[in-house]
Amino acid sequence: MINWNLxxxxxxxxxxxxxxxxxxxxxxxxxxPLKYAERNKLSLMKAKQILQPKxxxxxxxxxxxxxxxWTQVLELDIAGLKTxxxxxxxxxxxxxxxxxxxxxxxxxVFLVTNAHQDSLNLKMEKTCLQPFFDAIICSHNFxxxxxxxxxxxxLQQQYSFDKQRTLMIDxxxxxxxxxxxxxxxxxxxxxxxxxxxxxxxxxxxxAIKDFSxxxxx
Ligand SMILES: [Mg+2]
Numbered sequence: 001m002i003n004w005n006l007x008x009x010x011x012x013x014x015x016x017x018x019x020x021x022x023x024x025x026x027x028x029x030x031x032x033p034l035k036y037a038e039r040n041k042l043s044l045m046k047a048k049q050i051l052q053p054k055x056x057x058x059x060x061x062x063x064x065x066x067x068x069x070w071t072q073v074l075e076l077d078i079a080g081l082k083t084x085x086x087x088x089x090x091x092x093x094x095x096x097x098x099x100x101x102x103x104x105x106x107x108x109v110f111l112v113t114n115a116h117q118d119s120l121n122l123k124m125e126k127t128c129l130q131p132f133f134d135a136i137i138c139s140h141n142f143x144x145x146x147x148x149x150x151x152x153x154x155l156q157q158q159y160s161f162d163k164q165r166t167l168m169i170d171x172x173x174x175x176x177x178x179x180x181x182x183x184x185x186x187x188x189x190x191x192x193x194x195x196x197x198x199x200x201x202x203x204x205x206x207a208i209k210d211f212s213x214x215x216x217x
Pocket of ligand 1: 015017170171172
């Protein structure tokens with residue numbers, strides 16, 4: 001799938017790529033509506049009806065990933081709620097093996113995420129993946145989500161990598177589209193970002209179901 005001799009930097013998304021998206025899906029689609037319903041004395045169904053358009057409106061924007069934004073808008077302690085169900089944070093199959101092989105092969109590995117710093121910290125604490133990365137880049141620090149070209153130009157200014165020898169793996173097609181426009185040569189997506197959901201068929205990038213398909217020999 002990849003000629004590793006032609007690739008020396010790997011950019012990895014976190015949620016839905018390295019970590020099971022089931023945590024985030026469950027958190028936003030079930031747990032937050034439940035807490036919102038309790039707080040506002042609504043039925044769960046009503047809470048979902050109110051929240052869904054609010055979430056939809058922010059998709060792909062930096063606010064969507066911002067815990068402070070949702071804490072304010074929903075009047076719920078979003079970071080606190082995340083820790084309540086933190087046991088659902090899990091690493092997807094063969095991720096650790098994949099990261100070990102990258103390290104052995106001396107590839108430069110960056111974690112590149114839209115996740116908010118608090119969310120990132122909680123997930124690194126739960127999964128212990130941090131030592132595998134040469135850098136952890138949070139798009140909030142650039143003021144632009146990965147879906148925005150401004151993210152990529154800033155990334156290139158601050159970190160040294162050759163985009164023609166770089167692989168980006170992300171479960172978001174919108175992010176890969178922007179990475180492609182920026183000029184990243186190798187792009188791969190994840191067809192099973194959520195362990196509890198069926199394999200996604202709508203990908204127009206090369207896709208892996210899990211990292212066993214991409215291990216360096
Ligand atoms: Mg993702």
